[in-house]
Amino acid sequence: MRLRTLPVSVAGVILASGCAAANDTFHALPAFLCLLFAILAQIASNFANEYYDFKGGLDRKGREGPRRGVTEGDITPRAMLTATYLTLATACCIGLSLLMFGGWWLIPTGIMIAIGVIAYSTGPYPLSHHGLGEVAVILFFGLIPVCCTYILQGGEPDLKIAMAGLGLGLMIANVLIVNNYRDADDDRAVGKHTLAVILGRKAMIWLYMANATCGAALLIPWWKMLPAGAAIAIPAVYVVISVAIARGMGRLQGHRLTPLLGMTAMTILALSVALLIAVVC
Numbered sequence: 001m002r003l004r005t006l007p008v009s010v011a012g013v014i015l016a017s018g019c020a021a022a023n024d025t026f027h028a029l030p031a032f033l034c035l036l037f038a039i040l041a042q043i044a045s046n047f048a049n050e051y052y053d054f055k056g057g058l059d060r061k062g063r064e065g066p067r068r069g070v071t072e073g074d075i076t077p078r079a080m081l082t083a084t085y086l087t088l089a090t091a092c093c094i095g096l097s098l099l100m101f102g103g104w105w106l107i108p109t110g111i112m113i114a115i116g117v118i119a120y121s122t123g124p125y126p127l128s129h130h131g132l133g134e135v136a137v138i139l140f141f142g143l144i145p146v147c148c149t150y151i152l153q154g155g156e157p158d159l160k161i162a163m164a165g166l167g168l169g170l171m172i173a174n175v176l177i178v179n180n181y182r183d184a185d186d187d188r189a190v191g192k193h194t195l196a197v198i199l200g201r202k203a204m205i206w207l208y209m210a211n212a213t214c215g216a217a218l219l220i221p222w223w224k225m226l227p228a229g230a231a232i233a234i235p236a237v238y239v240v241i242s243v244a245i246a247r248g249m250g251r252l253q254g255h256r257l258t259p260l261l262g263m264t265a266m267t268i269l270a271l272s273v274a275l276l277i278a279v280v281c
Contacts (some may be wrong), residue, residue: 002046002066005263007269008141008172011054014269014281015168018160018276020224025154026169030101033094040062040091042141045117047084050131051077052122057073059145065179065258088117094260108263109148116140131195134173142169160221167218170211171268174242177208178264181249203244205246213243230278238271 013035020026049068053059061073067073095110120127120136127136146165150158179195180187181204188197196204216235223231245260245267252260 001043002121003280004066005175005265006039006042006044006174007264007265009042009267010035010164011172011269011271011272012141012168013038013149014276015164015272016161017153018272018279019146019164019222020150020153020155021276021279022222023155024101027101027153030098030152033098033101034152037091037094037098038145040094041117042083042111044088045120047080047087048118049121049128050075051080051084052126054080056122056191058187058190060186060190062108063183065182065255081106088114095199098152102148106148107177109144113140113144128194129192131193131198133176135196137173138166138169141172142166164216167215167270168272170215170218171271174208174211175261175264175268177204177211177262178203178245178249179256182254182261202250205249208246208249210245212239212246216271219275225273226237226278230274234271234274234278238267241267266269 013031016034017026017031018102019033039179050068051060054070059068062228063071067074070080071079080092092110093111095106099106116127116136116139119125120133126139127133143162143165145160146168150164155161174222179198180194181201182203184194184196187194195207199207206272214238219235223235224235226234245263248260249257
């Protein structure tokens, strides 16, 4: 399940709920269902990545990062494939329950998300193998969950919520940046062209800092709705921590980078929770 990264699914729903609360449209039930859907969709994507990278020969025993269950023989390929599609099917069932809050436009949206879960790792043009992983993250972890969660709580879609979704997507892309930065040598060896392989490690450190800064800046319309102290402190603390993590990337190698992946995810979650609390209080 890659528990270190699951906070990013939670962050999108919480951020959207904070935006909804700021406009007095927060509704707990659709928010909760969106949360379940987002977590299950990410788990299904992680399962699919384990299976299809194994089948494609892209995971090797002893590679950097967390232990790969299928590659190391802890889980059979058939069991992982079954778990992938059962988890995805459960997410789709929860997604269908959201029709009562949204409408039939959710059907094509859900289909696109389900395809994205699988297309990230396999298909005729796997996104994660061609330098498009970060773009997929911005779309499927930022724009789509934030905008959909906000709309399903009764909010009206506008430029402000789109900016929030894009901003969060940029922040969450940093989780993948750390992951691919760590795995760059292994990925290069098997012909997996992640952005870290294409641009090089130094560029990824600068991209990490740029994503964090631009992401926080895109949330300015929502920061302006908070008390002055919170409006300055929350994004400032987030950016400072993100810069410290980026600098840490330049000093560490191999498995020692893995904790930075979890720190990135938890920092994003903390920012989303802080915005929600500041709005409610």
